[in-house]
Structure formats: C-alpha cells, structure tokens
Amino acid sequence: MYLPGTIPSPLQVFHLLLCRSVWLLPLRLQSPQYVKLAFGQLTPAYLQGLLLAMPDATLLQRHLFDIARVAALLQRAAGLRTMPSVKETKRLLPAAALLVRGVRPTQWVNMVQDSWAEVQHKTTTEAKAAVLETLHQWPLFGSAFFVVGGAIEAGAPSDLLLAVNRRGLHLLHPVTHESLATHPFSAVLSARRVRSEEGVQLLEVRHGPADRSAVIQLRTERAAEAARLIRRYSALQRRLSESDNRRRQLSR
The missing domain is CATH 1.20.80 (Acyl-CoA Binding Protein)
Structure with a gap:
C-alpha cells in the first residue's frame, strides 16, 4: 500500500528457510x-x-x-x-x-x-x-555447533567446539572432534546466558545432582542461542520421559 502521488518501491523478494533445531524425535523419511x-x-x-x-x-x-x-x-x-x-x-x-x-x-x-x-x-x-x-547412526548427527572458549582441563585447547544434539552437550576438540566431556540432558539443571565482570558473554550450564551441582561457563558470542537450544532439548526430553513412564504404568 502506498499514498497517492508516491512511487512504490520495487517488489522485494523474501525467502523463507525452515530448519529443524531439535532432533530427538524419529526421522520422517516417508515425507x-x-x-x-x-x-x-x-x-x-x-x-x-x-x-x-x-x-x-x-x-x-x-x-x-x-x-x-x-x-x-x-x-x-x-x-x-x-x-x-x-x-x-x-x-x-x-x-x-x-x-x-x-x-x-x-x-x-x-x-x-x-x-x-x-x-x-x-x-x-x-x-x-x-x-x-x-x-542418523553417527554420534554427532543433528548437532548444532558453537565455538566456545574456556579450557576444561590442563592441556586442553583454549578454544573448543560445543556440540548440542540428542545425546546431550559435548565439548569437542576443535580439530579432531574427540569428546573431551559429555553431559546428558537428564543431568542438566539449567542453561542461561550471563556476562562476566568484563562484559564478556558466557554460556552458563548447571549440571549434576541438585544437592551438589556443578557449573560450567563457556565464552561464546552465541550464548543466548546455545542456552535456548539446550533448554528446548531438556524440556522435550523430560516430556518424552514422562510420556513413556505413563505408557508403561498403563500397560501394567
């Protein structure tokens, strides 16, 4: 819509790209x-x-x-x-x-x-x-990858690769993609973006038993995106687990 006497701008073309972010449910290869x-x-x-x-x-x-x-x-x-x-x-x-x-x-x-x-x-x-x-049979299938900073142990490279997929969170060597640490979603208590005192964006993940949980902080400009994805996986996995439990109880 444009006002009388004005010249409309050229038609703009937009492309809608759809993608799947969570890969917990089975593939639908019949579609x-x-x-x-x-x-x-x-x-x-x-x-x-x-x-x-x-x-x-x-x-x-x-x-x-x-x-x-x-x-x-x-x-x-x-x-x-x-x-x-x-x-x-x-x-x-x-x-x-x-x-x-x-x-x-x-x-x-x-x-x-x-x-x-x-x-x-x-x-x-x-x-x-x-x-x-x-x-689909490969361990890193469906992963979202994030370059993160912060070594997890002596001798580890300062920059790591964080892979988030249906098996959990995986801190990988940036070149070989060897797993340096893995945390399943069942052990993840929370994930959020925080800022350090210097204003650096950090992904903060709390994991482990609630009474003795541990915290991981990783430096990444995509902290908000990573935290949001981790929360989606955790929530969906909880719902699927609850649904399975109800199904087993009904079948008894």
Whole structure:
C-alpha cells in the first residue's frame, strides 16, 4: 500500500528457510518434503567434516564404508546417473576424509565406485533419505555447533567446539572432534546466558545432582542461542520421559 502521488518501491523478494533445531524425535523419511528439508540442512555440515570424529586422523571401519556409500548417494541425490569420476569423488567426500591415515585418494575412488552399483537405481528422494538414514547412526548427527572458549582441563585447547544434539552437550576438540566431556540432558539443571565482570558473554550450564551441582561457563558470542537450544532439548526430553513412564504404568 502506498499514498497517492508516491512511487512504490520495487517488489522485494523474501525467502523463507525452515530448519529443524531439535532432533530427538524419529526421522520422517516417508515425507518427500521433510526429506528435502532435512537433507538440505544437514548435508553442508557433513561435507564440512563437522560430523566426523577423527582421533589421530583415523576413522572407524564402518565410518569409512558409510562415507563411501554416502558419496555415491550424493551423486544420485544430485540427479546424476553416471558413476562418480575421480574429480567428482573429491567433492562428494567430507573435507577431512582425504586426511585419514592409511587411505589413499585412489582407495576412496574405488570404494565410492564400488558403492555406486547399489545406489544407482534409487530416485533422488530415495538417495537423500538413505543419506539421512546412514548419518542418523553417527554420534554427532543433528548437532548444532558453537565455538566456545574456556579450557576444561590442563592441556586442553583454549578454544573448543560445543556440540548440542540428542545425546546431550559435548565439548569437542576443535580439530579432531574427540569428546573431551559429555553431559546428558537428564543431568542438566539449567542453561542461561550471563556476562562476566568484563562484559564478556558466557554460556552458563548447571549440571549434576541438585544437592551438589556443578557449573560450567563457556565464552561464546552465541550464548543466548546455545542456552535456548539446550533448554528446548531438556524440556522435550523430560516430556518424552514422562510420556513413556505413563505408557508403561498403563500397560501394567
């Protein structure tokens, strides 16, 4: 709407991007719309290597096969019907995968191409669903990542990676993604943003038994976002636990 005699501004285009923030409930792979949304949200984190835990630059054997199969699935999810070439294989792998000890680039190509026979006849939606189904088994699946400051023990790096997912809060090594500490939501009493005396934003998490709880403070500019997400997970997990308890009582 505009007033007479005025010139309307050019039409503005807005894009609405939907994303899932809490991943406690099961995947809904029977819905093409859901598969498309979840695939688009999670694939970038996977290709950046954020879902990989690589102590000493190594991977579990099952993760090696998962990565090769997912690479073939990504080729099919993109609508391509040809076996991934050597050049294509490199972009279908997480960035850190090529640094894995004991696995040469040619071996990755062979493993990906071996997986192609299994997935080449899938539709693009089926391929995307298969990617989600595979990655759902990984410990860091569905994580929201926050760069935080504050070492938790002597010798730990000063900057850490906080992963918040369905299994709880995980303080990770920033490079290898090894878990340095884990706190399940059942042990989380509160999460909030606070400020230090110097005005630095901190994420404060109180955890443990109520009568002898401990407090973690981590420096991050996204403290409010992290605290809000932790509270959502904790509240939903409590509701699910209460619902399960009622269901068990009714079935007796």
